Amino acid sequence: MRFGNTRVEFLGGRAGCLTMLLVSIALSILLTVLLNVLL
DSSP states (O other), X not given: OEETTEEOOOSSHHHXXXXXXXXXXXXXXXXXXXXXXXX
């Protein structure tokens, strides 16, 4: 997982991928809720 020039490692392997997937899903839901509240 890379963000710009910094390389971020989460646990490594399958667990890391799963963690990143869960984090991105949570962020998407949070963003949607925030947009609905603002609009």
